[in-house]
Amino acid sequence: MVFFKHSFLAALLGVALSFGTAAQAQEVRIGAVFPMSGPNASYGDIFGSGANLAAEHVNADKMLSGKLSIQYEDSQALPQQGVIGMNKLVNVEKVPYVLSAFTGVSKAISTVAQRTKTVAVNGGGVGPDMAELGPYFWNVIPLANFEVRAMIPYLVKERGLKRVVLVYVDDPLGQAIRKELESALPATGGQLVEALSVPNTAQQFSGIAARVRDAKPDAVYIASYGSQQLQIIKQFRDNGVTQQLASYSAFSVPEINAFPEAKGALYTTQNVDWTSKDPVTKRFVDDYKAKHNKLPSAYIANYYNAVRLFALLAKDLQKKGKPITGENLLAQRIETKTFDLVGGKTSFEANGTVIAPIQVNEVDGKGGKAVTVAHAK
Amino acid sequence: MLLLQLLINGIQVGALYGLTAVGFSLIFGSTKIFHFAHGSAFAIAAYVFYYLYSVTAAHWLVAALAAAVAAVLFGILLDRLVYAPIQRHEGSFFTVFVASFGVGIVVQNVLGMVFGRSFVAVSTPLSRSVEIFSGVFVSPLAGIAILCVALFFGGLQLFLMRTHIGMALRALSENTELVRVFGLRPRQLSTYAFALGSLLVVPAAILTAAGSGINPAIGHHVMLISLAATIVGGVGSLRGAACAGLLLGLAENLALWVFEPQWSEAVTFIVLFLFILFRPSGFFGRAVTS
Amino acid sequence: MLAYVLNLATLICINAILAITLNFIMGYAGIFSIAHAIFFGVGAYTAAFLAVSAGASIFVTVPVAMAVAGVLSLALALPALRVRGEYFVAASLGLQVIGVTIFSEWKSVTGGIGGVIGIPPIEVMGHALADPIEFLAVALLCLIAIIAVIHVLVGSSFGRNLKAIRDSESASLAFGKNVAVIKTLSVVLSASLAAVAGALYAYYLSFINVERFMRDTSVLIMAMVIIGGTGTLLGPIVGAALLMLLPGVLRYLPFLPQTEIGSIQQIAYGLAMVLLMIYRPGGIVGATGGEKK
Numbered sequence: 001m002v003f004f005k006h007s008f009l010a011a012l013l014g015v016a017l018s019f020g021t022a023a024q025a026q027e028v029r030i031g032a033v034f035p036m037s038g039p040n041a042s043y044g045d046i047f048g049s050g051a052n053l054a055a056e057h058v059n060a061d062k063m064l065s066g067k068l069s070i071q072y073e074d075s076q077a078l079p080q081q082g083v084i085g086m087n088k089l090v091n092v093e094k095v096p097y098v099l100s101a102f103t104g105v106s107k108a109i110s111t112v113a114q115r116t117k118t119v120a121v122n123g124g125g126v127g128p129d130m131a132e133l134g135p136y137f138w139n140v141i142p143l144a145n146f147e148v149r150a151m152i153p154y155l156v157k158e159r160g161l162k163r164v165v166l167v168y169v170d171d172p173l174g175q176a177i178r179k180e181l182e183s184a185l186p187a188t189g190g191q192l193v194e195a196l197s198v199p200n201t202a203q204q205f206s207g208i209a210a211r212v213r214d215a216k217p218d219a220v221y222i223a224s225y226g227s228q229q230l231q232i233i234k235q236f237r238d239n240g241v242t243q244q245l246a247s248y249s250a251f252s253v254p255e256i257n258a259f260p261e262a263k264g265a266l267y268t269t270q271n272v273d274w275t276s277k278d279p280v281t282k283r284f285v286d287d288y289k290a291k292h293n294k295l296p297s298a299y300i301a302n303y304y305n306a307v308r309l310f311a312l313l314a315k316d317l318q319k320k321g322k323p324i325t326g327e328n329l330l331a332q333r334i335e336t337k338t339f340d341l342v343g344g345k346t347s348f349e350a351n352g353t354v355i356a357p358i359q360v361n362e363v364d365g366k367g368g369k370a371v372t373v374a375h376a377k
Numbered sequence: 378m379l380l381l382q383l384l385i386n387g388i389q390v391g392a393l394y395g396l397t398a399v400g401f402s403l404i405f406g407s408t409k410i411f412h413f414a415h416g417s418a419f420a421i422a423a424y425v426f427y428y429l430y431s432v433t434a435a436h437w438l439v440a441a442l443a444a445a446v447a448a449v450l451f452g453i454l455l456d457r458l459v460y461a462p463i464q465r466h467e468g469s470f471f472t473v474f475v476a477s478f479g480v481g482i483v484v485q486n487v488l489g490m491v492f493g494r495s496f497v498a499v500s501t502p503l504s505r506s507v508e509i510f511s512g513v514f515v516s517p518l519a520g521i522a523i524l525c526v527a528l529f530f531g532g533l534q535l536f537l538m539r540t541h542i543g544m545a546l547r548a549l550s551e552n553t554e555l556v557r558v559f560g561l562r563p564r565q566l567s568t569y570a571f572a573l574g575s576l577l578v579v580p581a582a583i584l585t586a587a588g589s590g591i592n593p594a595i596g597h598h599v600m601l602i603s604l605a606a607t608i609v610g611g612v613g614s615l616r617g618a619a620c621a622g623l624l625l626g627l628a629e630n631l632a633l634w635v636f637e638p639q640w641s642e643a644v645t646f647i648v649l650f651l652f653i654l655f656r657p658s659g660f661f662g663r664a665v666t667s
Numbered sequence: 668m669l670a671y672v673l674n675l676a677t678l679i680c681i682n683a684i685l686a687i688t689l690n691f692i693m694g695y696a697g698i699f700s701i702a703h704a705i706f707f708g709v710g711a712y713t714a715a716f717l718a719v720s721a722g723a724s725i726f727v728t729v730p731v732a733m734a735v736a737g738v739l740s741l742a743l744a745l746p747a748l749r750v751r752g753e754y755f756v757a758a759s760l761g762l763q764v765i766g767v768t769i770f771s772e773w774k775s776v777t778g779g780i781g782g783v784i785g786i787p788p789i790e791v792m793g794h795a796l797a798d799p800i801e802f803l804a805v806a807l808l809c810l811i812a813i814i815a816v817i818h819v820l821v822g823s824s825f826g827r828n829l830k831a832i833r834d835s836e837s838a839s840l841a842f843g844k845n846v847a848v849i850k851t852l853s854v855v856l857s858a859s860l861a862a863v864a865g866a867l868y869a870y871y872l873s874f875i876n877v878e879r880f881m882r883d884t885s886v887l888i889m890a891m892v893i894i895g896g897t898g899t900l901l902g903p904i905v906g907a908a909l910l911m912l913l914p915g916v917l918r919y920l921p922f923l924p925q926t927e928i929g930s931i932q933q934i935a936y937g938l939a940m941v942l943l944m945i946y947r948p949g950g951i952v953g954a955t956g957g958e959k960k
Binding site for chain 2: 930
């Protein structure tokens, strides 16, 4: 009787123990700090769809010894909430790798990332200040300075528009764009005639339109975002600014596309060839289309890549028998020359940013028409 | 030419500011209620017009009337359901102000939930500017704005001078107690003040929706300007509020000639701040005892 | 779960300090300021600037932040001396707008719209406080210290003078009270203590930007004071706790659309303000209408 009970207990214990270690071996967790509620919740869904698809593929391929899962925390796109979510991921879930979205949130969590040696990856914000958040902050999206470097030669050389006026919000993104224009324009034979900064809460632009007209430009570059850029476009067109408009990827939103006054405006975006035969890209596009009944967008591809990047690095670490920690991931990334991601072979700069091809698009009311692709130099 | 353009822009913007400010000044002067939700009346009128005209393609007259009804109804309901009960108990400046502020927050967020937080505009060819001479662009909307303001202000003066209610309102703003002595009921009169004051925002709301566009936060912005104009012009003086509104519109635009655009909003408030420090009675107002 | 609770508790402490200090001038002195977020910001930016450029010792940065906020609050004290009621509200609104513009433009100190990142953790005698539990302890200590200071002041003759001025300024003048000095002192005190909250906030998040110090925050703090109860010691703390817990509670209600959580939260406290003013102007904790204790 006793012997039976003992062995039964022993067996139970054995099963429990094996369950425990098996569970540990079965899960590799990473985190994501996305807006899951609040006005930007739809972005959280969009980014998550890319990340989740990547995790699915990683697990289907059995790339890692252990199941990859993503723990999502809600940032509401607010820095304060983002820090709370990040703290939870780092202290409680103890993840080595976190996906991040929205510039304010990214900046807020970057300090935690540095301090705890956790990798944080941005796939959405393009502000060049995202390159200055420390070695543990990586960007899988090409930053806005590359976008400007692609737009300017097209504007000046292909379209013959030499005199440019910049209207920008005086934040790091706007300031960086201004700096890029100041150097890129003279180099291609153009000229930054005037740079007008606007407060990000401004709603009246008729006065600024007057100053733009006064400068007699050939083209107007707008560095704003959200609903303000729509107001700028409308009030400029209403107030006699008839020149060609140009901007960065902030113009790639559906509201701009549907806005009649914006027709013909030029803007840059990350270039991803959705019809590419490259196996990683093709599988991503096909499976995404099958699941969601529409083509993915660059943001979705970026967050897919962020997860895939982790899997590639972790696989190498596991092969070497090293634990998956932020430190090791960083070292492994520096060691690896290129990665096979959606969009082709990608490599990282020393400061954790990627160079990627940029395309110039035109607003045509039907989703934007690509006019040219500039490959990175 | 830039200066002339900025001057014209300033007049156009200032005229609308002035009209809204007069509405606020009328309410505040006669009822002494700090109707912070005045901006909400503006926002409601603007969105009703936008919805009916742009979304359901109703005739503009129908949309405008509906906007007017909505704004007036809002003002009256607020007076009856919120301010009246408070004034019955205690009616200190603080409680009324806070309640009004609370209403403002609720309206802004409800509008945001229904219409989205992004900006919307009424699409109309009237907002397109025409170059009337070299370097100076004016849109038909500007002309309509100035015409509307003149009409409404003229109408208001007539109403206040000639009708019984108008005279009672003027009396109320000068001396509430005496009004009671003469057998008039301040409570009833205040409802008229709210109706009239709220009506005055409607043209500005419609013109702003068509011109620069609106978003749910516009109520706040309008409220600040109306408040600034009322104080700078002098509490109790409608003429003062109108002039001050015009002045603030001009200041906001002319500032662009000299300063960077960041500072144009701050310029308005620096002007207000200086007035409060050195001349709280404003241009035409009564002397203010602290 | 523990991490979440610790975070929430720390933020409640910081907001409670803001609410208590605003209550000091609103509830006791009758000065309705909608510019409180500016002093929060001044404290935060000063502490951040010092920590990044000089050193992060708590005994240096917090007093300096308090001093800077105290001096700048004279800009608010001036109109408080000249006008009251609606005029003062307008002046404080003006100060709020001007303050935000300065925060956005003074890039060398505030980092402009981009803000300040990488603020090092605060140091107490050489020991860096990076652990959340330690930080909560410090925040709690600050909160208790400030409660004590306010409690003592309110009970003292200074507090009585303040209430006398709130209830009837002319009578106080007639009694020979130096109204100008008392009012100015109360504004300076309120602002410098609010700066403590700002310093704590900067060290806690390691990142600050102008968005946190705009009118919406001033309104939120005001809502905390009003809903909790003006003119009481417990009221602002209750208000702060309630309004900080609200978003978390709302997220658990399944019938609410997730994208509208922020709006619903604001509608909730907007409605609370209106209803309370009609039925219970003293707030949750305060005395029911009419009396001001």
